[in-house]
Amino acid sequence: MSKPLFVKMKEEDNVAIAVDDIKAGQEIMPGVVARHEIPQAHKIAILDIEKGGPVIRYGVVLGYATESIKKGDWINEYMLELPEPPDVDHMVFSTNVVTDLPKPPVTTWEGYVNPWGGPGGTRNILGISTTVQCVTGVLNVAVERMKRELLHKYPNVDDIVPINHAYGCGVAINAPEAKVPIRALRNLSKHPNFGGQLMVVALGCEKFTVEMLCDSADINKDNVIILQEKEGFEDMIVSLMEMAEKKLQILNERKRVTLPLSELLIGMQCGGSDAFSGVTANPAAGYASDMLVKGGATVLFSEVTEVRDGVYLLAERCINEEVGKKLASEMKWYDHYLQEGEVDRSANPTPGNKKGGLANIVEKAMGSIAKSGTSPIVEVLSPAEKPSKKGLIYAATPASDIVCGPCQLSSGIGLQVFMTGRGTPYGLAIAPVIKVCSRNDMKAQWQDLIDINAGTIASGDSTIEEIGTQLFHEIIDVASGRKQTWAEKYRLYNDLCIFNPAPIT
Numbered sequence: 001m002s003k004p005l006f007v008k009m010k011e012e013d014n015v016a017i018a019v020d021d022i023k024a025g026q027e028i029m030p031g032v033v034a035r036h037e038i039p040q041a042h043k044i045a046i047l048d049i050e051k052g053g054p055v056i057r058y059g060v061v062l063g064y065a066t067e068s069i070k071k072g073d074w075i076n077e078y079m080l081e082l083p084e085p086p087d088v089d090h091m092v093f094s095t096n097v098v099t100d101l102p103k104p105p106v107t108t109w110e111g112y113v114n115p116w117g118g119p120g121g122t123r124n125i126l127g128i129s130t131t132v133q134c135v136t137g138v139l140n141v142a143v144e145r146m147k148r149e150l151l152h153k154y155p156n157v158d159d160i161v162p163i164n165h166a167y168g169c170g171v172a173i174n175a176p177e178a179k180v181p182i183r184a185l186r187n188l189s190k191h192p193n194f195g196g197q198l199m200v201v202a203l204g205c206e207k208f209t210v211e212m213l214c215d216s217a218d219i220n221k222d223n224v225i226i227l228q229e230k231e232g233f234e235d236m237i238v239s240l241m242e243m244a245e246k247k248l249q250i251l252n253e254r255k256r257v258t259l260p261l262s263e264l265l266i267g268m269q270c271g272g273s274d275a276f277s278g279v280t281a282n283p284a285a286g287y288a289s290d291m292l293v294k295g296g297a298t299v300l301f302s303e304v305t306e307v308r309d310g311v312y313l314l315a316e317r318c319i320n321e322e323v324g325k326k327l328a329s330e331m332k333w334y335d336h337y338l339q340e341g342e343v344d345r346s347a348n349p350t351p352g353n354k355k356g357g358l359a360n361i362v363e364k365a366m367g368s369i370a371k372s373g374t375s376p377i378v379e380v381l382s383p384a385e386k387p388s389k390k391g392l393i394y395a396a397t398p399a400s401d402i403v404c405g406p407c408q409l410s411s412g413i414g415l416q417v418f419m420t421g422r423g424t425p426y427g428l429a430i431a432p433v434i435k436v437c438s439r440n441d442m443k444a445q446w447q448d449l450i451d452i453n454a455g456t457i458a459s460g461d462s463t464i465e466e467i468g469t470q471l472f473h474e475i476i477d478v479a480s481g482r483k484q485t486w487a488e489k490y491r492l493y494n495d496l497c498i499f500n501p502a503p504i505t
Helices: 133-149 176-189 233-251 281-294 308-315 321-340 351-355 361-372 401-410 440-445 464-479 486-490
Strands: 015-018 027-029 043-045 054-057 060-065 108-111 125-130 159-163 199-202 224-226 257-260 265-270 298-301 377-381 392-395 415-420 433-437
Touching: 015 027, 015 054, 060 361, 108 464, 125 133, 125 176, 125 233, 133 159, 133 199, 133 233, 159 176, 176 401, 199 233, 224 233, 265 281, 265 361, 265 401, 281 298, 281 361, 281 415, 281 433, 281 464, 298 361, 308 321, 308 361, 321 377, 401 415, 415 464, 433 464, 433 486
Parallel strands: 125 159, 125 199, 199 224, 265 298, 265 415, 298 392, 377 392, 415 433
Antiparallel strands: 015 043, 054 060, 108 257
16 A cells, blocks of 8 residues: 555645655646645645635644745745734633543553642652752752762662752742742642652742742751851751751652552643644644543643644633633733733744744644643643643643743643654653654654654554554553653753743842
């Protein structure tokens, strides 16, 4: 059976994307001959499109032709005028609430009970929180020594992770939007993977005080070290080592137990996307998400600018008007945030996205929301908020990979599934990241970095359901500690970039 040459998403589409490079003069379907070389994942017109006419993919207008387009033409980013963004003030809610979801193969996993309450842990980590970047140098030296001298004594502890960040001083700590980074760091300090053990390192003169990071009941000599109170560097290191060992002794007693899927919280994110992301990797992740939700788990998806142009589709899936209005509110907040910086959502696509066939943010958004599957949206979170419900949740975050990840961690995810078309070695130290690629070529190039290959969907060798089920099992195995992801194996961990929309002084 011959391999497909193109992918057309909806009957009403007037463009298709190339499965592989298409040569000029090659017939891709009856009556459609490529008039130019069409790069892999890029769009080819399958009908004539007049100047000013709509260019349609996913059954959605991606933009309007800036010039007449002939059938067989290569359509690139310069040939589209971006449409107006959807109006969020007059969206219709709860008209597409789907409850007939695919049944999960299993409904339990092996995790750690969370002593703080909330979702279970997927790893057993000593997390060391900080109030300010000024302590990073000392803490990094101490952590390196802890790993060398202490960690091997506690075989049930997976890692020691410093929560280093660029916040804490030189910031407008009382500005209204300072609530976002403060909330993120407070929630991170009690992440489910930290096993109920709080350890905080402060300098002593920062704006983000220990009192802002911790509950009053947690502020004591067992949990907090203030470097300015120590007698020099060696005293700092000894104090950190002693506190860490006490925490490690407690963490070493943790054991995995069988938990229901209702105790699993994961995040969905995509980065380095291409035009196949919405065809293969993201729909497969959406199928896995639907199975998880059906089994009682909680799944977050995010990235405001990458849902903004499809937000009306999400509104239809909100379970009620309250959830829908919160969705609209988050979109408007981010619109204002971008306007203050004198940009709009069109600033999102990267050069790599465009090289991968994504002409603009509308096309990127249509592919991005596919990772949410079809489940009802039960809650909408502001950046770094913790969920209060179980099911599919939209967590509003920036689209930047290295900012979205920490936001989702602050919401409590124990694992992240990350879809990519162009490739990225991205990873998180606090929670494992499963990497899913959209193309066979990507898996072949990075066979020891990509965990799941969804490219076989485009080549006709697998279905969305098959790869989605494979991904579901991978999520359960990684969450249960039976498998490590490539990023986890190689310890490919990005810095924590805490979202701070407030001024820096």
